[in-house]
Amino acid sequence: MQELKRLAKRTRLLILESLFQAGSGHLAGSLSLSDILVTLYFGGILRYLPKNPWWERRDRLILSPGHTAPALYTVLALAGFFEISMLKSLRKLGSPLEGHPIARSLPGVEATTGSLGQGIGVACGIAKALLLKYPEVANFKNPKLKEIKSPRVFCIISDGELQEGSVWEAFMFSKTHQLNNILFILDKNDIQNSGYTSAISKMEPLEKKFMAFGLDCRFANGHNFESLFHAFENIRLPGIIIAKTTACKGIGFLENKYEWHAKPLTEEIFLKAKEELSKAIADD
Amino acid sequence: MTRSFLGIENFSYKNPREGIKEALEILGKREPKVVVLSGDLANSTKVDEFKKKYPERYIECGIAEQNMIAVAAGLAAEGFIPLVADFAAFVPPRCLDQIRLQLGIGRANVKLISTHAGLNVGADGASHQMLEDIAILKAIPGINIIAPATASETKEAILAAVKLKGPFYIRIARADLPEIAPLDFQFGKAKLLKEGSEVSLFVTGALLSEALAATKEAFFDLKIDVELIHMPTIKPLDEVTILNSARKTGRVLTVEEAQASGGFGESILTVLARFEEKIKFSRIAVFDSFGTSGEPKELWHHFRLDKEAILEAIEELVD
Numbered sequence: 001m002q003e004l005k006r007l008a009k010r011t012r013l014l015i016l017e018s019l020f021q022a023g024s025g026h027l028a029g030s031l032s033l034s035d036i037l038v039t040l041y042f043g044g045i046l047r048y049l050p051k052n053p054w055w056e057r058r059d060r061l062i063l064s065p066g067h068t069a070p071a072l073y074t075v076l077a078l079a080g081f082f083e084i085s086m087l088k089s090l091r092k093l094g095s096p097l098e099g100h101p102i103a104r105s106l107p108g109v110e111a112t113t114g115s116l117g118q119g120i121g122v123a124c125g126i127a128k129a130l131l132l133k134y135p136e137v138a139n140f141k142n143p144k145l146k147e148i149k150s151p152r153v154f155c156i157i158s159d160g161e162l163q164e165g166s167v168w169e170a171f172m173f174s175k176t177h178q179l180n181n182i183l184f185i186l187d188k189n190d191i192q193n194s195g196y197t198s199a200i201s202k203m204e205p206l207e208k209k210f211m212a213f214g215l216d217c218r219f220a221n222g223h224n225f226e227s228l229f230h231a232f233e234n235i236r237l238p239g240i241i242i243a244k245t246t247a248c249k250g251i252g253f254l255e256n257k258y259e260w261h262a263k264p265l266t267e268e269i270f271l272k273a274k275e276e277l278s279k280a281i282a283d284d
Numbered sequence: 285m286t287r288s289f290l291g292i293e294n295f296s297y298k299n300p301r302e303g304i305k306e307a308l309e310i311l312g313k314r315e316p317k318v319v320v321l322s323g324d325l326a327n328s329t330k331v332d333e334f335k336k337k338y339p340e341r342y343i344e345c346g347i348a349e350q351n352m353i354a355v356a357a358g359l360a361a362e363g364f365i366p367l368v369a370d371f372a373a374f375v376p377p378r379c380l381d382q383i384r385l386q387l388g389i390g391r392a393n394v395k396l397i398s399t400h401a402g403l404n405v406g407a408d409g410a411s412h413q414m415l416e417d418i419a420i421l422k423a424i425p426g427i428n429i430i431a432p433a434t435a436s437e438t439k440e441a442i443l444a445a446v447k448l449k450g451p452f453y454i455r456i457a458r459a460d461l462p463e464i465a466p467l468d469f470q471f472g473k474a475k476l477l478k479e480g481s482e483v484s485l486f487v488t489g490a491l492l493s494e495a496l497a498a499t500k501e502a503f504f505d506l507k508i509d510v511e512l513i514h515m516p517t518i519k520p521l522d523e524v525t526i527l528n529s530a531r532k533t534g535r536v537l538t539v540e541e542a543q544a545s546g547g548f549g550e551s552i553l554t555v556l557a558r559f560e561e562k563i564k565f566s567r568i569a570v571f572d573s574f575g576t577s578g579e580p581k582e583l584w585h586h587f588r589l590d591k592e593a594i595l596e597a598i599e600e601l602v603d
Binding site: 102103110111112113114115118119120121122123124125126127128129130132133165166169170172173176177 | 345350352355357358362366389
């Protein structure tokens with residue numbers, strides 16, 4: 001657990017640095033998501049081989065909110081999919097670290113996302129394909145994650161993107177086609193570009209909605225590893241973990257402010273934020 | 285004297301969607317990676333036989349086309365070859381975002397088999413008569429666009445699209461069409477149907493029969509020697525054939541059952557403008573209007589896409 005905490009702090013600092021070097025990008029969501037990705041990649045949840053990134057039996061992780069790519073790129077680099085030094089090329093001409101991910105442009109990047117909502121449908125298509133490839137999965141009824149030995153699909157969703165209608169088309173598809181190899185993880189940071197998600201669209205009660213759409217639903221604190229592990233341990237598939245998170249997590253003076261969804265970092269803000277994240281690392 | 289260029293005077297009529305059925309009979313047996321998706325239109329798109337025979341490879345997506353395209357991209361990511369069979373009216377316009385991101389930027393190996401393209405949909409009216417699909421999809425880099433003219437060409441186009449890697453859009457008419465043969469479909473290649481010296485007539489899709497009839501009448505009655513070139517592949521264009529013919533005749537007429545704006549004719553005009561200055565150009569298409577209910581032949585006449593309209597355009601060009 002100590003190691004996870006250390007990695008989580010390092011991830012945050014690398015995200016901040018790459019976004020500052022890029023001169024643009026989405027800080028708030030990248031930082032709200034980072035602990036979830038750290039748990040998945042370094043907490044023994046995901047099955048993957050960084051040196052054999054397209055290993056057929058790997059789990060597939062689809063990042064539907066493509067704007068949080070800096071979090072994914074950072075965790076993939078730390079996991080050994082590519083050099084950490086590549087993070088400096090984020091959003092630069094000629095770099096495979098596009099502003100929003102493109103499928104297979106980099107080892108570990110499974111899907112093309114960036115227009116919100118699409119990743120959920122793509123994830124459902126991948127899950128359906130895996131059911132065709134590994135038909136034995138159909139024998140399980142609402143299995144837990146670890147019961148599925150064949151590849152599983154993990155799809156990250158942001159709360160703002162639930163406003164897209166096609167997301168709900170995809171949930172209907174997941175129930176109709178009994179995709180018992182897919183897990184959705186909702187990064188519920190309650191912010192989006194122009195305000196607080198809960199104010200912009202009245203989406204609650206989400207748990208009831210998800211359950212009505214045939215998904216098992218669990219809650220977790222998206223910044224607490226024990227809480228996330230507990231949810232991953234108990235969720236049944238197809239299911240969704242509602243992870244309550246904090247926008248700009250780790251940078252106290254920016255936390256929970258929707259204005260930081262996509263605002264470029266000034267040098268002053270960057271240095272102040274870096275100091276806080278560096279201090280957290282030094283405190284270990 | 286026989287009034288035939290292709291050896292046969294009267295072609296039998298066949299529904300082009302039969303070509304989908306025939307292609308799937310082959311692909312069902314031969315290509316296990318092919319899966320078929322539809323949005324509640326398996327019967328109308330003639331994929332229902334495949335659905336019956338290979339239920340595990342038919343994926344019903346319901347009336348949720350946007351998700352269907354995303355699902356198809358996911359299946360393609362895993363090595364399947366998804367054929368999405370649906371109406372043209374519901375795919376390029378409604379799913380443009382998914383097509384652009386997944387098939388365009390993401391290069392998902394998805395084949396869009398869109399039926400009911402053009403005015404020939406008939407009585408269902410403007411909402412169902414897709415005329416903007418070529419313009420919409422031509423703008424997306426990397427999407428290959430084919431408009432077959434007959435059932436057998438539809439079959440060949442689907443088989444070719446499955447064999448080749450990359451996203452395809454195949455636009456298929458609803459009405460029965462003369463089974464003009466042989467067309468010898470080759471992806472990306474134009475087919476010279478009749479050599480001529482005065483006008484180059486480039487036609488794509490369902491209007492081939494009207495263009496052929498007009499070419500014959502021009503030749504036998506008006507003594508105008510039209511070069512008839514059938515162009516099922518709209519993107520990428522067979523530029524060499526276009527230029528060679530245009531340079532020879534100096535006059536170009538394009539024929540398509542789609543909006544003029546952004547259409548097949550516009551693509552050809554762009555090629556001509558780039559390489560040739562002094563070519564007379566005219567086109568048969570729908571000019572900035574929607575369709576309406578009616579019989580296919582009536583609509584072709586009303587919107588000036590039929591043999592008479594093509595003949596008039598030919599006469600004007602040589603005038």
